[in-house]
Amino acid sequence: MSTANLSRADARARSAALTVADYVVRLDLRGAPDPDRATFPTTTTVRLVAREPETFLDFLGPVVHGVTVDGREVPVDFDGARIRLHGLPTGVETTVTVRAEGAYSRSGEGLHRFVDPVDGETYLYTQYEPADARRVFANAEQPDLKARFTFEVLAPAPWHVLSNSAPERVEDVAPEPGSPDDAAPDDAVPARRWTFAPTPPLSTYLTAVVAGPYHRVEGTWSVDRADGTRLEVPLSVACRRSLAEHLDAEEILAITRQGLTFFDAAFGFPYPWGTYEQVFVPEYNLGAMENPGAVTFTEAYVFRSAATDAQYQARANTILHEMAHMWFGDLVTMRWWDDLWLKESFADYMGAHASVAATRFTDAWTAFASRRKAWAYRQDQLPTTHPVVADIPDLEAAKQNFDGITYAKGASVLKQLVAYVGEDAFFAGARAYFRAHAYGNTTLPDLLGALEGASGRDLGAWSRAWLETAGTSTLTADVEAGGEGSADDGARVSADDGAPVIRRLRLHQAGTDPATGAEVLRPHRLAVGFYDLEGGQLRRSRRIELDLTEGTTTVEEAEGLRRPDLLLVNDDDLTYAKVRLDPTSLRTALAHLGALPEALPRALVWSALWNATRDGILPAGDYLAAVLAHAAREDHVGTLRDITAHARFAVEHYLPPAARDEGRRTLFEGAWQHLERAAPGSDAQLVWARVVAAAAASCPGAAPRVRGLLDGGVVVAGLPLDPDLRWALWQALAAVGDAQVGELDAELARERTAATRTSHLAALVGRPDAEVKAEAWRSLVEQDALSNDEVDATIEGFTQPLHASLVAPWTEPYFTSLRRLWEERSIEIAARLVRGLYPGQQGAAVLARTRAWLEANDDAPAALRRILLEEEDDLRRALAAQTSGTSEAGR
Known part of the structure; x- marks a missing residue:
């Protein structure tokens, strides 16, 4: 393993050998506007106490100029990832200074540099999680070595600079002969030095610097506390200047204030970071990052084109997710990445919970x-699934574990925990957790202890079942009802309306831990909903809440009740499990799903249908037919967006190849009909327009209508033909080969952003031309000049x-390039290339080639092998689904 891939064992050894008090980090960014300047000067001064004479600091950069220990210059021992320190005095405070050059990034890792094509302005921001602060300054890059940070940043005078704390001083500077400031070009613009206040103790990956001519809107939030004091927090929202007209800052600030008010009351610990700045940054690899006091977001949340309410809801959820991290993750941080869920699962849960409790x-x-949960269910069925509390041996494994289990399954499990211990006890435990561990690091037992103390429940067995095992439980209902073929033992067999009566209702759970092969039975607190078709609607007539702890539980309360048209296990979505609809309920769902008036049960039934499709139980054609039949009555735009995306995926991956072209036409024609019928200017209309565009990419016969939309020959009333939709x-x-380069260039000339x-x-690379594909392959695999977005x-x-067929020639080069790509590119870019270029569209032959590569490369980095294993499993699942026949419900 390279020294860049810090292991858990090395991190533990360094924790035992080292205590870090504080850092002073000086960054000289004056040369950033010069495209020929690939690096920036960076100087770190760290005060530490060593318990052993040998240790190391982390740094990923081109060169280390010098190292001093207590003012004494020492030889530089740098291997490209670690700066080794020798002969340190032990047991006393020592000051180490590292002078180096960091590299500007185009991959979104470290200090990312972006030049705005609209006005030529340069923008910088940092992104570090899990371990890229070492690309910007030398440090001990592991979460349990918290320290206080003081940042000093030299930047062009017109720029604004943000960090984790408020600036103490902003002063104009002029280069002085012989000083480090002289590193700036002779013709540099006037510069300013920004000196920020020391932070409270932080992990290195949570530090941040944002610099550039950002447009900012300021505000405040305040709260009167029970002790009579008043807490006032300065707020700001920022983006690039060229996006300023699209920044709905007041909406964002309103959500921010609502969230801070909610979390202040719920967590009982004052907001700890002084200021709350939120910046939307370009070419971002994540949705957002919880840097204390300086949260960064993807610019995709600055809506340049029409946006649905679901997009606004997703942005609000992300704002609240990151805000929850100010406590879960920033104030109290996991000791090592095994407990990544301690922050991400909680933040994911809190994003939804606070949205419901505090916003519209x-x-x-x-x-x-x-x-x-669709993300979680997919991730949890892969061969690389893992417990919520994962085994993370090194940083590469940590990078891969920002996945659907750590986020969405963990949040689902926490929702189940809230149902299990009660909401009041849950938040009381959280408050005790913050009080006990503020500015420190924790592991699973610390959290469980706080929750046990608040709830009075022993959570050991609960934790072992939910947090320390992998895999997804499957819940099924076995309904015996009179008039459905069972013998009459004298009991009533029909209700007053002649419908069958339930003789016995049993719930079953099945689950296996993929890692161990052991059966896993989890304690599920869940509800069963009874839905009857009345007056054209499926109305819930009864709800039974119960605990399912064994493999089979008989629901005695159901005996003698009318057998419902739809029996929904896990109604209200209290637990985390795949749900299989019983045959009667499946037929009802496929025929009448749109008749469910409430959004949540509809979403749960859609989830059951999608999981059945992925598992090859429900044919993809049946799922597509259900979407096209019932989507017109789906008034929850987020669910509409998801089911239409699933329908397209089913067509491209789960339909048999012989049926795929017909499925593509069916999807396009159905989407077009829904587009024409949707209310003008509605969210549904916008969703269907996007489905039309996506489906048309696989349906050559759609080209005339698509071109008609673009040139005005076809008009859909109320549809905004904004840049996103036009592209x-x-x-x-x-x-489909119906766009010329000149046309695409002309469209770009309309708005060059x-x-x-x-x-x-x-669009250029998407043309069906062999030479175009060859050049794309060269730019991706043989060259390294593209940014992350490119x-x-x-x-x-x-x-x-x-x-x-056009990309088939690159199947074998893909496999022969894998190890080189992983070695030569950053893990972010390498992972995108390995996953994105996987040739699964070539079918069954690729399964054998993948298996051969895995067997021949058992010594390859575990993170690389993980991606191949997941892609192999997705392909195997798709091939299996393609062979599923017509279901009984679909006949």
Whole structure:
């Protein structure tokens, strides 16, 4: 293992050998606007106490100029990842200073530099999680070595600079001969030095610097505390200047204030970071990052084009997710990445919970059930699944574990925990946890102890079942009812209306830990909903809440009740499990799903249908038919977005190849009909327009109508043909060979922004031309000049579904390039290339090739092997689903 991939064992050894008090980090960013300046001067001074004479600091940069210990210059021992320190005095405070050069990033890791194509302005921001602070300054890069940080940043005078704390001083500076400031070019613009107040103790990955001519909107939030004091927190929202007209800052600030008010009361610990700045930054790898006092978000949340209410809800959820991290993760931080869930699961849960409790987005749990849990169910069925509390031996494994289990399954499990211990006890335990461990590091027992103390429950068995095992439970209902073929033992067999009466209702759970093969039976607190078709609607007539702890539980309360048309196990979505609909309920769902008036039960039934489709139980054609039949009555736009995306995925992956072209036409024609019928200007209309564009990329016959939308020959009343939608339509035309380069260039000339440039790139690469694909392959695999967003756009164009035969020649080069890509590229870019270019569209032959590569490369990095194992499993699942026949319900 390279020294860049810090192991848990090395981190523990360093923790035992080292205590870090504080850092002073000086960054000289004056040269950032010069595209020829690839690096920036960085100086770190760290005060530490060593218990052993040998240790190391982490740094990923081109060069280390010098190292001093207590003012004495020492030889530089630097291998490209670690600066080794020798002969340190032990048991006393020591000051180490490292002078080095850091590299500006285009991958979104470390200090990312972006030049705005609109006005040529340069923007910088940092992104560190899990271990990229070492790309910017030398440090002990592990979460349990918390310290106080003081940042000093030299930047062009017109810029604004943000960090984790408020600036103490901002002063103009002029280069002095012989000083480090002289590193700036002779013709440098006037500069300012920003000196920020020392932070409370922080982990290195949570520090942040944002610099550039950002547009900012300021505000405040305040609260009167029980002790008579008043807490007032300065707020700001920022983005690039060229996006200022699209920044709805007041809406964002309103959500921010609502969230801070909620968390202040719920957590009982004053907001600890002084200021609360939120910045939307370009070419971001994540949705957002919880840097204390300086939260960064993807610019995708600055809506340049029309956006649905689901998009606003998702943004509010993310704002609240990151805000929850100010306590869960920032104030109290996991000791090592094994306990990553201690912050991410809680923040994911809190994003939805606070949305419902404090904002207008009271349907956030419906969105969670529809989208987040779908992510979790997929991840939890892969061969690489892991417990919520994972085994993370090194940093590469940590990078891979920001996944659907750590986030969405963990949040689902916490929702179950709240149902298990009660909401009041849950928050009381959280408050005790913060009081006991503020500014420190914790592990699982610390949290469980706080929750046990508040609830009075022993959570040991609960933790072992939910947090320390892997895999997804499956819940089924076995309904015996009179008139359904069972013998009459004298009991009543029909209700007054002639419907069968339940003789016995049994609930079953099945689960196996994929890692151990052992049976896993979890304690489920859940509800069973009884829905009857009356007056054209499926209304809930009864709800039974119970505990399911064994493999089979008989629901005695159900005996003698009318057998419902739809029996929904896990109604209200209290637990985490796949639900299989019984045959009667499945037939009802496929025929009458749109008749369910409430959004959450609809989302749960859609989830059951999607999981059955993925598992090859429900044919993909049946799922597509259900979506097209019932989507017109789906008034929850987030669910509509998700089920239509699943329908397209089912067509491209789960339909048999012989049926795929017909499925593509069916999807496009159905989406077009829904587009024409949708209310003008509605969210549903916008969703269907996006489905039309996506489906048209695989349906050559759709090209005339797509071109008609673009040139005005076809008009859909109320539909906003904004840049995002226009580019989606142009990409569809390019994919079917109906767009010329000149047309795409002309569309780019209408608005030349960062977003339109990457859309233009995706459209160019998405043309069905062998030389175009060859050049795309070279730019991705043989060269390393693309930014992270450009990599994504090129992969998107390269892998258009209709072009499988065109990209087939790169199947073998893909496998022969894997190890080189992993060694030569950053883990972020390498992971995108390995996953995005996986040639699954070539079918069954790729399964054998993947298995051969895995067997021949058992010494490959575990994170690389994980991606291959997951892609192999997805392909195997798709091939299995393609062979599923017509279901009984679908006949």
